[in-house]
Amino acid sequence: MAVHNYTLHEAVSGVYMITDGNYQNMFVTTSDGVVVVDAPSPLLNLIEPAIREVTDDPVTTLVYTHMHKDHIGSAGKVAAGKLATPDLEIYAGGGTAAYLQAKQDPNRPVPTHVFSDKMTFTRGGRTFEFEPHLYHCVAGDVLVSMPQEKVVMAVDLMAPDWVPIFDFDIAVDLFGYMNAFDYLLGLDFDTLIGGHAERLSKREDVQKTRDYVQDVYQTVKRMRSELDISGLYAEDRGTEQRLAKDLFTSVWLDAAKEIAERWQDGPMRGVDLWTESHCRAMFMYVHFTD
Ligand SMILES: [Zn+2]
DSSP, rough: OOOOOEEEEEEEEEEEEEEEHHHEEEEEBBEEEEEEEOGGGTTTTHHHHHHHHHHHHHEEEEEEEEEOOOTTTTTTHHSSSSTTEEEEEEEEHHHHHHHHHHOOTTTOOSSSEEEEOOOEETTTEEEEHHHEOSSSOOTTTTEEEETTTTTETTTTOBBBBBHHHHHHHHHHHHHHHHHHHHHHHHSOOSSSEEEESSOEEEEHHHHHHHHHHHHHHHHEEEEEHTTTTTHHHHHHHHGGGHHHHHHHHHHHHHHHHHHHHHTSSSBBHHHHHHHHHHHHHHHHHHHHHH
């Protein structure tokens, strides 16, 4: 009996999530081959056996949610592997495609099909929506949804049972990041594949993370508004940079303390690890952008 160090979750019939306990990707069986969304580098040797566990059909389509190598760094292996058809189609958003074209990384093949607006993709009786967003990756993110199956894949937004990792999962745009939660909750879905954690997420997981993120936002905003930063600067221009360092730091540290009091006992883990970084990232957003 083959021993695999991965777990296969079937969200709905024919829609699978593979995980090693941390990273996740998705594959979908259709009557015209298998559609694979993302190929994380840690799943390098797990994707082919996981697909072969459920079907003998070839992989005809690969989709990138974003260009980070931890999430698509096994794409080269999938594309060159024995499961992929020679005319494998690779779909990605415009920013991702431009980056990969410039980068020429054999582990992340350049997409064959590029889109800049929301597109509907049908393959073998399945319908997918590919929708460009910008919440996490500097080259853009793509939400992949399957309306009929009520499955959404939004990578590096959140992980169930955990607060986001540092700096809200290194989100480049906290405005887009916060809006993405509301956008997702406006969609009719039952299952979310977030790219991380051992299990599939449900609507209530998205809601819980949204509540946490909003608490960080409101808390940092309130504490920032209580400071007259420009007035304090004006008192002594000669120490402006020292003052900025001390004031900014005091706001995010105070906010982190208050947030930890409300969230350290659950429902999500990781407050001790990441909340200070969240408050720091949120301070930068509130101070410079909000
Ligand atoms: Zn990423």
